[in-house]
Amino acid sequence: GYLMAEAGTPKRLVALSRAWVGWMPGGLALVCLGASAFFTTFTGGSGITIVAIGGLLFPALVSDKYPERFSLGLVTAGGSLGLLFPPSLPLILYGVVAGVLIEKLFLAGILPGIVTLLALGIYGSITGVKNKMPRTAFDLKGALSTLWVAKWEVALPIVLLGGLLSGALRIHEAAAFTAFYVLVIEAFVYRDISLHRDLPRIIRESITMFGAILIILATAIGFTSYLIQAQVPMRILDAMESFISTPFMFLLLLNVFLLVVGMLMDIFSAIVVVVPLIVPIATHFGIDPYHLGIVFLLNLEIGYLTPPVGLNLFISSYRFDRPVTVLYRSVLPFVGLLLVALAITTYVPFLSTYLTTWVDLEEIPAGELELGVPEEPLEAGGDTLDDLEGGDGDGITLGDLEGDIGEITLDDLEGDDGEITLDDLEGSSEDVTLDALENADEEATLDDLEGKGD
Template sequence: MTTLTSLGLIVLALLRTPLFAIIAAAALLGFYRSGIDLTAVVIEFYRLAEMPILLAIPLFTFAGYLLSESRAAVRLVHLTQALLGWMPGGLAIVALLACAFFTAFTGASGVTIVALGALLVPAMAQAGYGENFNLGLVTTSGSLGLLFAPSVPLILYAVIAQQLGVGEPVTVDDMFLAGVLPGLLMLALLSVWVVWVNRGQPLRAFSRTEAGAALWEARWEIPLPFIVLGGIYTGYFAVSEAAAVTALYVLIVEVGIYREVSLRKLPGVMRDAMVLVGAILIILGLSLASTNYLIDAGVPAKLFAMIQSHISDRLTFLILLNIFLLVLGTMLDIFSALVIMVPLLLPIATGYNIHPVHLGIIFLANMQIGYFTPPVGMNLFIASYRFKKPVMQLYRATLPFFIILLLAVLMITYWPGLSLSLPSLG
């Protein structure tokens, strides 16, 4: 692709042309210049449509949107507060766990901040936690669940890696298992810190009556993680089947039992969920077509040769990879970043003997904290709008959480066993 063409695509990006149009233009121009029939782009969409695992994305997304429209978040917070509120920093740990659970199912950190922020920030302020602490906690923990199943980014990474066929094979089950220990590490480090910072907070006594009432109130949502994960890892469900069961279960619970999402409102929820899914699939199909052109043109091999001429060891490559992904996370949403960058990074990473599953967890962990990395992390602006606070205040509020999660990302990056131990047992 000529320099003039590249500059043209950059200008389109600066003019805020939709991402799928820029990727499509790049793919079509590349194939045209190479003398390849342009139906190659359509073939990629057909190949994508043949993947059974792809069904999991719209189904899990629909289930997540249904949960976000119901009072599931309120019940989840009440339950965790009743069970953990007696601990030092208990309400802060409740916020961490609730946000992680909610983001895992909705797949969108901004939704978590909007849905749970109005509940958690006033509750924590009433309990005596400082304003900056509350804002920092909710803003950063809004993206914590991206490493936990059934997070859509985990599924999307597996789909892209399968299509590339580079290095060791990657399955969705592998990615679900690989995210467990790194995700728990992030939660554990943050939990230790929030307990230490709030060790002087007055404690509330544990109440069996309150815990029992909260358990009863959330009795229909409590089985949800066990249905999803238990069904997949016992081999009873394939991932796509687990997604279908999850969507049906959530539909019955939120629409039929709790009746918090009316039948009149249901088409709107479906529309919003499928708009997101449609955007992901369009970008994914066009990106895979563009990737095929890049592979045919030998671009990943040329990039690897260029990088290897300057970076000989794996450690240095991983350091630069983390820096690059942090910056990327501030500029692109996670779905766009996955479909654009993974096809380029995966062949290079395998050249440095980095396992594709490990790379996926490194990628998502960095993108997770890129959401609130100054100066333009998306969560900072969502939280600023939601809580009516200056962005500079949120920069300061999120800094301690950023440092802790950055430490966790470094541990995830340089300790491959953290990501690979559970998949190797599966």
């Protein structure tokens, strides 16, 4: 993400988006949303997107006569749109803390992410038509040219997801692959990054961020263990059961709670502190773990924009030199639309769970599992340990017990009388007494139990 922000990636993405969707109603607004979502996905930080993409597009939006308040709200809201798309860093951190498969979490976020993009995109198009915004004429040759220039960056999510879903890359391998891929294309293909002048500074900046994340992860492991051992989630659940009886009510109150959390806490800290508390409670109410993760992150995404203390409001205020009170009014329509997208995502879990079924493991039918059954069945009358072992003393195996039948029934063990008695086990009709087992002075032996003649 730091490499892409320092290179010419923002400019190439804006040019690409403008060439392909600039001809549509509200084209430049759609360019802003698409470029912001793509950039946030790989940087993992909405603040970086506001500074990089917003810094490029806010002057362009104002120059094209888009209302300033709309433009401010658009670049501020666009900064957090990519958090639901793979391989967003919050998705990975949530998967680690919640103990769910990160590959499935990547898939779970795709459709809800598209819903949020559509909600804001429709609003942007309506605004463009209403204000008679100019459009860029579509030029296929020019569009293909911008695609060719940005082909290496456009290919990154395709290659990355293909590697993860095919099993060629694991999560930690994908992280290293992405960093190496971006370094190669920015330093050797586009030559935007100097290995001697720029790379050491970028490494220092990224280490500072990821060092903090590693500390958060270490804290998360210990904190989660403490909460579980102290039974904090169970105590909260006991308190909630008195006034929450349905999953609908639980999700409603969870959304309200998480919106407040998103306003007050950094997303990484919120994941560490809140996730261990809500996961057991959500499980009790039958909420799918991947659906819960997407609802959680979407709430925090909206919380970043929600007045009065949403973090992105202050970043935009600083970056564009506008009073934060102006940002409050600017983002309200976008917050309202994102809340609609949140309601749809929350109460239509199909959006979060459908794609996760694509990576479910295929079960092996029981009949196809070979157990290595021996060729010769167990002979009748073999009621000693040697007989059961097959006479070679190498242990009782499932094949020895099953023979060719494939199943062991009580009748096989009991004989014809339907009962298992010590007489059956001993091969004798005499009652078993303590004296018989002990032989008065001696300890019981296998011969005593088996019957000396059998």
